[in-house]
Amino acid sequence: MxxxxxxxxxxxxxxxxxxxxxxxxxxxxxxxxxxxxxxxxxxxxxxxxxxxxxxxxxxxxxxxxxxxxxTRPVAQSAVLEIHDIESEVKSLNLPYDYQLVRRVQRKFRAADAARLALPPSASILELHCIHLAGRKPFCHEDRIINLDAVPDAAEVDFTGTAPGPWLINQVPWSTAEHLIRAVAAGEDQAKALEIAPGTACLVVERRTWNDIGMITHVRLTYPGDRHALVAQFSPQGARA
The missing domain is CATH 1.10.10.10 (Winged helix-like DNA-binding domain superfamily/Winged helix DNA-binding domain)
Known part of the structure; x- marks a missing residue:
């Protein structure tokens, strides 16, 4: 050379x-x-x-x-797809890393009903994770998994594997629902993302189902200036 x-x-x-x-x-x-x-x-x-x-x-x-x-990189993800956070980070030419913050296996609580419609007897796996881009927090993940639909998740510690890709590879899903909103970062979110409390954030909430029932609900929180959502669509009845 x-x-x-x-x-x-x-x-x-x-x-x-x-x-x-x-x-x-x-x-x-x-x-x-x-x-x-x-x-x-x-x-x-x-x-x-x-x-x-x-x-x-x-x-x-x-x-x-x-x-x-x-530059202040801004990642983009498709609204109508279940996107992979690692791919989002790598699209910014930054190294990706992942950290499991908390893992709790527990019984279904009344507060969970707004996230997953399950019977009170259901078992839940609760996960809190941080996805990093270039050693900086990129996204906070708050997820609950229905263990009655995904019993194998109880045997996975998720310290080295993010739950999203694991679920996609292990559990077929047939329906997904997205809710997208803007929020001001609370104390816990601000600490996790290393931003000031009250900073504008973009939150993507998603629920997925299959033939067995509800699989998971995830809440992904991004600092608002680092992420954008993109959708492509055509007028109803339009032909290519």
């Missing part, structure tokens, strides 16, 4: 590392090209090529007069 190519890779990896680690957060103006060229002992053209590639990847935004800043 040529020396210039090795230096290109080194510069790109180091800048990506600063962005992903949060050392250079969204909105941060990175050093000017001439300063980076001096730091790495290379030409300004070499730095320019690296920054152009990072801008094309969506990590940087190049502004003519104010310099180059770290």
């Amino acid at each position: 040529a020396k210039d190519e090795t230096l290109d890779r080194r510069i790109q990896e180091e800048i990506e590392g600063r962005i992903v680690s949060g050392d250079w957060p969204p909105g941060y103006r990175i050093p000017f090209e001439v300063d980076l060229a001096a730091q790495y002992g290379c030409s300004r053209m070499t730095v320019n090529k690296v920054l152009t590639r990072l801008a094309s990847a969506g990590l940087l935004e190049r502004r003519r007069r104010s310099g180059t800043v770290v």
Whole structure:
């Protein structure tokens, strides 16, 4: 490998590392090209090529007069699909990670009735998880699973596997319902997402069923400036 190519890779990896680690957060103006060229002992053209590639990847935004800043990435997911959070994060060119915060197996409670219509004798698995993008909280997941419909879930600890992909792979579903709303982050959500209480958040709630009955209800909470929902549709009766 040529020396210039090795230096290109080194510069790109180091800048990506600063962005992903949060050392250079969204909105941060990175050093000017001439300063980076001096730091790495290379030409300004070499730095320019690296920054152009990072801008094309969506990590940087190049502004003519104010310099180059770290972008504030916004993930998109389809409203009418059961989306995969790991794929959302990777679409932003950020590394994905997942943490299980709490796992509780318990009996059905009256407060659960608004989420799943089940008999009082039903058994529930309650899960609280954090999905991370570049070491920063990306989404808080609050999920309950009907163990009468999915008994195998009681044997899974979910410390290394997110419940969403596991359910999709293990349990066929036939019907899903989405509810989308805006909320102000409460104390618990704000702490989990590392944002200020009252910050605007986007909440996606989903229930799924199969022939046995209700499978799960999940509440996904995203900081409002980091996520968008997209739907494609046609007029009723329209033909392609």
